[in-house]
Amino acid sequence: MNPIRLIAADEWRLMRRNRVAMLGLVMLLALSVIAALTSIAQRDNSDAIRARFQAQADQAFDGAPARHPHRMVHYGHFVFRPLPALAAFDPGVDAFTGNTIYLEGHRQNSANFGDVRQSSLLVRFGQLTPAFVLQALAPLILIFIGFGIVARERERGTIRQLFAHGVAPRALLFGKALGLGGIAALMLAPGVLALGWLIAFEGAPLAPSLTLLAGYAAYLGIWVLLIVIASSLAAHARTALMALIGIWAFTVILLPRIAPDVALATNPTLTRLETDIAIKEDLRKMGDSHNPDDPYFNAFKQRTLKQYGVEKVEDLPVNYRGLLAVEGEKLTSKLFDDYADRQFAAQKAQSRFTDTVGLLSPAIALRRLSMSAAGTDLEGHRRFLSQAEGYRFAIVQQLNQLQATAITYDDDSNRNKDPEAGRRVRIDPKNWQKVPDFRYQAAATGEKLQAALPGMLTLLGWLVVLGFGMRLAIRRLADAA
Template sequence: MSSVGLIARDEWRALLRNRAGLLASGLLVLLVLVASFTSLERRVAIEADRERYQASVDEQFDQQPDRHPHRMVHYGQFVFRPIAPLAFFDTGVDSYTGNTIFLEGHRQNSANFAEARQSSLLMRFGQLTPAFVLQTLAPLLLIFLGFASISRERERGTLRLMAAQGVAARQVMQGKLLAHGVIALVIGLPAFLVLGGFAATGAASWAAVLPMIGGYAAWLLLWAVLGVILSAVLRRSRDVLAVLIGLWMVGVILLPRALPVAAEARTQLDTNIETEIALHREVAEIGDSHDPDDPYFNDFRQRVLDEYGVESVEDLPVQYAGLVSIEGERLTTGIYADAAERSRAREDAQNALVHDFSLISPLIAIRQLSMTLAGSDLAAHYDFLQQTEAFRYDFVQRLNRMQAELIPGIGGEDPRISAEYWQDIPRFHYQAPSPFDRPSDLIWPAAVLLGWLAALSVLAVWASRRLERNLR
């Protein structure tokens, strides 16, 4: 066996004798399994709940009696966001975004009942998912297992002994890297098996699972390699431990919390209230359909009359008020879309600032990669909002057209159209977005993780040269 292999084997043996290390590793594996199990169970429950709710509100919509279509515009439709299959592995921002929206005419309601708003402060400690265990806790375990890998040999004098026996520092370094790299992958293995099993049953696609496994493998390797390098560079084990814990603290805990403050200070979001008020003002500026002298709506009326080739509103074959509703919905929806776009651009600017720091704190990279592949990232939430908004516009306009076209034929004081028409109104069918729709959300974090690994490899070469010099 090569000396690299021997050194690695020796390291594994030493770690197997370390009872605290074994216990911690066992606990971590247990935690991954518990997290997978509870999170999977939770996902199934949420999915069932939302399916049940969606089915029941869809049925209720069908069961509404004969009505004026405008009443149905305000009866509206509730939509529930189905949960992505891999969201059990990484809940991402899912708990922080609302998962149900009430859709009605000329209003854009907020997505409500986010889990975070229904939880106590305890939730801010983190959510138990395999992603949390791998992102936050596993690096700590790797630090504990690896911090003394080379410094221990130095402190005991065995490093010199090896050098005297003709083992090059490079080989020591490679052996330790091999040992701890394998350990990192072994620690990730239970989670990878869960992911693989999930993909094997067809519940998630391999296309999402494999890069996820790759990303986490890179993330774990990164910590193992970092630990070995620092253990080679610093003189005392406890200094290695202090520096590694410090790096973990800053990169995994501190920066992710502190950066949002900077992002929020630089780019502020408008409140929904301001958006609402601005919308009303903009609509009022366009025109007032009730004002007989309003230029915009006079123009609109003239266009309608020309289109139907009639002289007055009374001669129209359709209900004019219905056409005004269609026009009004078109106008408000456009303004809402602009506001949503502005808001989204600001949130993107905020998040971009945080993402830039993934160069310093690769946690941000693995978090983004993982959320995106799991379909629980902010972009997936936006996609849901866009789908609901498109759906809302469509069904509201269908009802408005029913009003314009059917009401004139009914007349009377309380004109209602048959409940059968509600069947013609489409129901919301969510199209889960593919994480590969936005390649930059995947390429950048992947590049950052690989870049870190590459940089650490260079550092490892430098560290082994330095070790060599020091041993001579």
């Protein structure tokens, strides 16, 4: 057997006898299993509830009675964001974003009922998911198990015996790394099983799942190397322990919290209230539909009359009120898109900043990779918001078109005075069934992988740097020997 494997096997034999190490490992594995089971159950449950609510909303819309189409514009629709299968591994921002939006004419509502606002502050301690266990807890347990892996040998003087027996410093360190890497692989096992389950039974996409696996493996690999290097360079096991806990606290707990503060301060975004007011203000400037002499809507009227070659709106073959509704919605929707684009751009800049900080923290880089591959990052939520807005615009315009074509201008104008006209403007409810249902299009695999790439590159960069660190540690050991 080659010396590296021998050293690793020896390390495993020792660890089996180390009660503290075994306790830590068993605890982590138990947590991983609990996290995987509850996370999968919770994902399935949430997704089923959302699907049920979506079906209920679709049914309510299709089953609405005969109404004026503009009533249906205000009745609106609800859409729910489905939860991807991989959210069972890393729910990402799901709890922090609302998962349902009420869509109606003239207005853009927010996505509501995110879990965070429905939970006590306990949720801010972190949610127990496979991602959280592997990102935050596994490195710390690895530190407890491995901080003395080389330093202990030196403190007891056994390292000299090893060298005397002809073990090269290189073989020693790589053997130790292999030994600790085996433990890390064991820690990853429940996560691998969970991913396997998600692929086999819940339709999780293969390539993003493998990317997740590779990312977490690289991340734990980084910690294994860090621990071996620190344990090798430190004078005492205790110094190594302190230094490693310090690095962990800094990169896993502290930096991920500081980076958002800086990002928010440097890239402020408008609140909903300000956006709302700004859109209304812009709208008034573009054209005021309440003003009978408004230049914009007068020009629209002249254009329409000319197009149909008639003198008065009463003579139009279509209902002018419907056309006005179509035009008005076009204006507001354009503004909604503009402001949303600006908001997303600012948020993207904020996230880019934290990604840059992620160069210093493998945990931040891994989180980016993990959320992107799982499809639970902010981009996933943005997709939902913009698809929901697209859908809102489409159904509102479909209903406005119905108002223009299925109802006469005369009836529409007299619907509140003449009961007969009032009856005629309530059109056949079969029209509601012709409105398509909302289908959320998740990001394609290629897009997910591309979004995960920067995180992956950062992790690989760390591995390369730590490779040099290993060389340094080996040289130091060789000098000492």
